[in-house]
Amino acid sequence: MPRRITLFFLFLVSYVPLFVILAIQLLDPQVTSPGYGRLPPGTILRNNRVSVFFLALAAASLAYYLVFAAVNNRSGFRNPVRVRKVENTGAEYLSYLATYVVPFAGLKLGTWNEMVATALLFSLIGFIYTRTNLIYANPTLALFGYYLYKVTLENGDQKTVIARGKVKENEFYAYKEFNEEIYFIKPPGP
Numbered sequence: 001m002p003r004r005i006t007l008f009f010l011f012l013v014s015y016v017p018l019f020v021i022l023a024i025q026l027l028d029p030q031v032t033s034p035g036y037g038r039l040p041p042g043t044i045l046r047n048n049r050v051s052v053f054f055l056a057l058a059a060a061s062l063a064y065y066l067v068f069a070a071v072n073n074r075s076g077f078r079n080p081v082r083v084r085k086v087e088n089t090g091a092e093y094l095s096y097l098a099t100y101v102v103p104f105a106g107l108k109l110g111t112w113n114e115m116v117a118t119a120l121l122f123s124l125i126g127f128i129y130t131r132t133n134l135i136y137a138n139p140t141l142a143l144f145g146y147y148l149y150k151v152t153l154e155n156g157d158q159k160t161v162i163a164r165g166k167v168k169e170n171e172f173y174a175y176k177e178f179n180e181e182i183y184f185i186k187p188p189g190p
Contacts, residue, residue, distance in 0.1 A: 006068070007130040012061040013068075014096070014129075014138040018104050019058035023051040026109060050109060065140070072176070072184060073164075080172035080188040085152035089160070092148055096137040136160050136182050151185075161185045 028047040030036050036044070045052055104122075109115050128134070136148055141162065149161050161167065161175070161183045173185040 004130055007135060008126065009064045010135050010138060011126045011129045013065045013140045016058045016061050016140045019054045023054035026051045076176045077174035077186065078176065080174045082154040082172050083151045083167060083169060084154055086167050086169050087150040089148050089150050092137040097139050136162055159183050
């Protein structure tokens with residue numbers, strides 16, 4: 001169960017850029033008009049409740065990421081292994097963005113049926129994301145300096161790895177299994 005929760009939150013983290021874009025798109029157009037700021041805060045929030053929801057979702061997702069990154073970087077790494085071959089697969093980020101994020105940017109959320117349809121589509125994508133290994137194609141991780149590689153280890157195993165910074169051939173890296181196919185790696189040391 002904890003792994004599914006982690007996957008779900010990492011799925012939300014992958015959509016942080018979209019949440020911010022939607023919050024901006026769905027702002028009440030009168031926000032920039034003179035005198036709008038003199039309205040009672042409750043009215044401003046009510047007029048922008050969908051934007052506020054998306055900003056809150058983005059903030060909560062980013063908060064989860066910060067906790068996840070802090071915990072993930074501290075413990076659980078195994079003895080270093082040598083990486084024999086490195087293949088940069090950063091194009092996966094663009095593929096994920098083009099397939100799963102960009103189409104949502106033009107969504108209309110003006111009626112209840114548009115909101116329900118969007119929520120169902122988002123839920124379906126989330127279900128697929130948590131059932132497959134799409135975790136590694138999370139574009140928000142790229143924004144925070146993580147790189148995506150396919151590597152061949154010294155023992156011949158091939159893995160998808162997520163690393164903060166560049167991975168070099170014939171160097172040693174401590175690793176942590178996210179699952180049997182995906183590792184988080186970092187240079188050995190404190």
